[in-house]
Amino acid sequence: MSENKIEELRKLLNVPEKGAEESASQQRSARFFNKPRCHDGYSPLAQLLQGGPEIGLGGDEKLTPGYPPVSLPQHDVVSNMQRADALKKAKKDNVFEYLELPGAVVHGNVLCDDVQNAKTWRHRGALDELEYNFGVDDASEDFAGVRLFEGTIAYVEKNFWTIVTSEGIAAKITKLLTVIYSGLVDSPETFSIEIMDPILVALPSRKCKNLQELDFYPTFCPTHPYYSDRIKQWPRAPYDRDHQSDDLLAWLVTAAPTPVFNYLKPFTEHQRNFPITNDHFRRVQGFELDDLDQAMSQGRLFILDYKDFHKETVANRNWDNFGARLHASIALFAIPQGSKQLKPIAIQPTQTPQKSGFWDDIGWFFLGIFGYGGNKNPPSKIITAGDNYWAWQMAKSSVTTMMSMAGVVDHLSTHVYLGPIPIAYFRNIPEFHPLRPLLDTHLMALVTNNHTGIFQVGADIGGTGNTYTNPFNGLLTGAIERLSGFSSETFVTSTLRRKNHYHFFEHSTPIDKYSDPVLAQIDDYPQHDDNGLMPIIREWVDGYLRLYYHSDYDVEKDTELQSFLYETNHYGQVKGFPSHARSIDKLVDIVSSIIYWMSVNHGFASLVSNMKIGSLGFYRDQPVDPNTPYSERDWLNVCPPMNVGAGLFFFSRIFTDLPEDWHRSLGKYPKGQFKHDPNVYPLLDVFQTSLKALDDEIREKNGRRRWAYDLRMPSTITVSPWN
Structure with missing residues (x-):
């Protein structure tokens, strides 16, 4: 130049x-x-x-006055008038809105004080307050x-x-x-x-x-x-150099990028839409002498099936997305005889198998020339790890791109599912209530981030814009149309459908692989094996609540609490959320699950940041044929274009990485959060010590793994949906 x-x-x-x-x-x-x-x-x-x-x-952060002395409403004889006035104002300011995003409940007044005050990290004292907070200073006036x-x-x-x-x-x-x-x-x-x-x-x-x-x-x-x-603020995925390893694909399905869904299931019977045969099975190294049906009967086969996304993957295309598609892939995995390590066997990129016959072969030939187009049931052939190397790499990309998009859908769907909780919370729990110091930090930014992701169009350049806009053109929903194989409408539809799957208690209960003898065969299953967080959270919540609730009667007579629970269930329509609590133990379950959802179940790994395997689009309209001698150039062509890859990589940083370990992580509270009650600090010390011990245990375990897994590490889990 x-x-x-x-x-x-x-x-x-x-x-x-x-x-x-x-x-x-x-x-x-x-x-x-x-x-x-x-x-x-x-x-x-x-x-x-x-x-x-x-x-x-x-x-963003703000120095805020400390909480007043907290108490249950039935015991408050000092601030009861202020308390009543605060609740009256809160019910006017915080409203449930049902029409802006049909099928979901959103906050109807995101500009109110409660929402705006909850969008930033609010420390309530000087840096020498009693919180140890893992020795990380995130209340510095210099931090931007x-x-x-x-x-x-x-x-x-x-x-x-x-x-x-x-x-x-x-x-x-x-x-x-x-x-x-x-x-x-x-x-x-x-x-x-x-x-x-x-x-x-x-x-x-x-x-x-x-x-x-x-x-x-x-x-x-x-x-x-x-x-x-x-x-350190741009950490590479531990598997970055091994993106074409077959073992990596097997590891990713046991070390999922999002914590709630477990897509891998035992393969216990043949599927008509996935005609896997012994011939396919025995093409794979290590399984040449194995038998498909015998492996099935022995519980050594597993399937990853994205059938739930089929309607979205074949929905009306967004043709202004640089050619991206997504496929509702099916992948078979197996454990070799005498082993405990999962191996990928075969992939069918779509839900419809290619039939065999003269006219079917003619149709397949023309598909290879003209592509799928708007085909509602695009056929595909089964590709195995024993077929053409680059055909197999392309087939794996069809799986990992769907895995990445499923992670994004899962992530936003938890945001939408949890969105009504802070509405009912702000309406019914004033700052005089003991739940506020405990839960404020865990509910930080949920309402504003939901609004930004769904309704706010990019970055404001001039003016303030409308409070609510088209839900298909928010920061996240609009970006999906530019950066993925889904249109914005398809993405929102998928998100709303997914959030209806959740149950408040069922999905805040960690899955234990040892409860299933089939899953227990897999030697290392990080998504399950590393999750020791709920007992630690529950111990902390139990100790904290018993400082203020001395009997089950106290729980029953807490009118503010009972109203919060009732409104979350009836007006917020949060599936599985209880409408009341009659005991301290039940309240501990509820509050522990709120914290678990807002932190652990909000985790999001960086798969989507890795354009070699995690982009949100498969850039090929023609089917992949296992017998075609593809090259690396063909594989690069299914990866995103340069501008889309850069845009998606930059955009993904908004959702995935903390700037450093323990920065606003689970267990971290703002300075001065509990200075109104010194009795909390011994309990907080136990909580943080337990989290640090679990974190160290996972780090030690990761040191023995081929690839580290950090989604269950307390030090990298955000304390709330602030990102």
């Missing part, structure tokens, strides 16, 4: 001249990476982009959160020459700036922009040419003085 072209880009981006003084907003701690980005900062892009946008995630754009800027810098020499790149950037300018001129009061659009428009939309281009993780210079602070 000529110097003139670089100067043209410099002017186009309105970049200050080299050596210009940094503004006050740029002179922050190096912890927030405002120094030159990648390598030593001497590349052309580092000179063009000094610092990037000052936008962070998770840094995780820098959202840094990964994308680092990627652009790493591939600078490839990107800027792409055809029409200056014109694409000019078009983006024109759209922004026109929007501001035409609608300055309501203008907003989807935060991925600059990436999707400015980066090339071609397929990646090699693995390096498909790798969107920053590679900062190790000699940089702040390298360790920078790189």
